[in-house]
Amino acid sequence: MSVLRLPKHIAYSQGLSNEVTKSLSDSTAQALTLGELLQFSVNDIEATPLQYSPVQGDALLRQEIVNFHQQLNCHSDTLEADNAVTFCGAQEALSAIYQALLKAGDEIVVLTPSYPSLVTMAKSKGVVVREIALSADNQWQVNIEDFTKVVNEKTQLIVLNSPHNPTGSIIDSTLAEQVLQLAQRYQCYLLSDDVSQASNYRGLTLAHGYLDYSKSIVVGVMSKSFGLAGIRIGWAVTPNKALLKILIAIKAVNSICCSKIDEALACIALKNSHAILSRNNEIISDNIKLFSALVLRHKKRLSWYPPQAGILALVEVKNIETMTAWSNALAKKTGILTLPSELFGLQGNYFRLGLGQKSFAQTLVKFERYLLETPPC
Numbered sequence: 001m002s003v004l005r006l007p008k009h010i011a012y013s014q015g016l017s018n019e020v021t022k023s024l025s026d027s028t029a030q031a032l033t034l035g036e037l038l039q040f041s042v043n044d045i046e047a048t049p050l051q052y053s054p055v056q057g058d059a060l061l062r063q064e065i066v067n068f069h070q071q072l073n074c075h076s077d078t079l080e081a082d083n084a085v086t087f088c089g090a091q092e093a094l095s096a097i098y099q100a101l102l103k104a105g106d107e108i109v110v111l112t113p114s115y116p117s118l119v120t121m122a123k124s125k126g127v128v129v130r131e132i133a134l135s136a137d138n139q140w141q142v143n144i145e146d147f148t149k150v151v152n153e154k155t156q157l158i159v160l161n162s163p164h165n166p167t168g169s170i171i172d173s174t175l176a177e178q179v180l181q182l183a184q185r186y187q188c189y190l191l192s193d194d195v196s197q198a199s200n201y202r203g204l205t206l207a208h209g210y211l212d213y214s215k216s217i218v219v220g221v222m223s224k225s226f227g228l229a230g231i232r233i234g235w236a237v238t239p240n241k242a243l244l245k246i247l248i249a250i251k252a253v254n255s256i257c258c259s260k261i262d263e264a265l266a267c268i269a270l271k272n273s274h275a276i277l278s279r280n281n282e283i284i285s286d287n288i289k290l291f292s293a294l295v296l297r298h299k300k301r302l303s304w305y306p307p308q309a310g311i312l313a314l315v316e317v318k319n320i321e322t323m324t325a326w327s328n329a330l331a332k333k334t335g336i337l338t339l340p341s342e343l344f345g346l347q348g349n350y351f352r353l354g355l356g357q358k359s360f361a362q363t364l365v366k367f368e369r370y371l372l373e374t375p376p377c
């Protein structure tokens with residue numbers, strides 16, 4: 001029997017579940033209630049027949065997904081609803097993509113630290129993971145030289161995630177074009193995990209043209225920029241019809257199809273993306289200002305690079321023994337969860353800061369009180 005373990009960040013959170021009442025590490029934007037979402041359109045949901053959904057996903061939803069992707073990006077080939085497949089979250093999409101493309105001995109390239117399963121799903125299959133290690137010395141930035149050092153004939157897949165979990169750095173349109181050319185040169189697959197691409201509150205140029213390349217796949221989801229993690233819908237979009245067929249076959253044996261209700265709710269959210277994303281992006285921007293002010297007041301204790309886009313950033317806590325001991329003590333005293341960066345593959349005294357929640361200001365008051373009560377060692 002293979003020994004499957006919980007992803008480290010989930011195991012850590014569960015270990016503290018008796019202590020924790022609020023989080024400073026959430027990766028999602030602020031959730032709407034079901035009632036708030038249905039204010040956009042209640043008719044669509046009431047008319048939903050409670051039957052199986054198509055394995056590939058509801059056709060109208062897939063059209064909305066493709067439209068959403070095209071609004072954010074700039075490829076020249078027009079995508080159709082048939083280029084998308086829905087999944088029960090981005091995680092199921094990523095898992096299906098890894099299953100479809102990777103076998104023991106293959107090599108992949110991943111930015112680290114990372115959303116844990118981008119690395120662990122590969123390692124558990126015996127895939128060789130070539131890491132591009134982001135560093136605070138470079139403000140977590142990555143450039144094309146970092147990719148050219150590790151991508152070669154053996155590379156089966158390049159995995160991108162921008163805005164990046166957990167650092168908040170981005171791959172802008174220029175770098176995206178360079179990485180795309182590199183993938184084409186070595187004819188490897190290119191996967192872009194775009195789950196928080198729409199959290200672009202600074203109006204940066206994040207558009208990419210990956211889907212002009214037949215070996216590329218983009219993953220999106222309801223949980224991050226939309227903040228709708230309770231709608232368990234993610235998706236993969238690719239121009240590659242042969243790969244789509246395999247992804248649909250994998251989904252058919254894993255979950256058969258997504259919930260019809262979730263698909264109908266996701267459709268409403270995508271049709272009203274502008275209103276939902278504007279509200280969420282305003283919350284993130286306000287929270288960045290609050291945290292920047294807090295860091296200024298506690299320069300000797302904390303430092304950070306505010307995220308360029310997305311919902312997450314890393315915060316360094318200075319003059320402490322270990323991040324885990326510090327996070328545990330904070331949780332015990334205040335009920336606040338902070339996820340140490342080692343859970344995402346980065347050693348050092350950093351924690352992942354989530355900036356998406358409306359309750360952030362309130363949580364920060366408690367967090368600051370704790371800082372004032374516990375002088376550094």
Ligand SMILES: Cc1ncc(COP(=O)(O)O)c(C=O)c1O
Nearest residue numbers: 027089090091115165195221223
């Ligand atoms: C970068 C990234 N990709 C994928 C996922 C999975 O998203 P979901 O949990 O909605 O399936 C996450 C969740 O934290 C994530 O941060």
